[in-house]
Amino acid sequence: DIFNAVIKQNPFLVHQLPCFWNVQLSDHTRSEKCYRDVSDLKVIHWNSPKKLRVKNKHVEFFRNLYLTFLEYDGNLLRRELFGCPSETDHNSENVGKKRIGKIRSVKMHRIHKTKTNP
Secondary structure (H helix, E strand, C coil): CHHHHHHHHCHHHCCCCCHHHCEECCCCCCHHHHCCCHHHCCCEECCCHHHHHCCCCCHHHHHHHHHHHHHCCHHHHHCCCCCCCCHHHHHHHHHHHHHHHHHHHCCCCCCCCCCCCC
């Protein structure tokens, strides 16, 4: 696992976060002790519908959120919802064309190292 290898070599990259950054829904956790209100939550950790049957003061909120995610359709992300034509759009096209032209005009020279015997 690449992430674990990087963390092992660079432990300073790891920071302990408060538990409201990854609230665990389980029979074996006290998730409600991690936050005062659902607006405090950053990430809700569930990987099974069974976790929606745990005893928690905001179980209805979690259930509704879970069901909302189930209803999402990935096709919504495959199309442009709306567009706002502007001058910057036309300028960005021209800039892109200029960059492609420059890339095509760059010549690559390869230098091969050779070993010579005296």
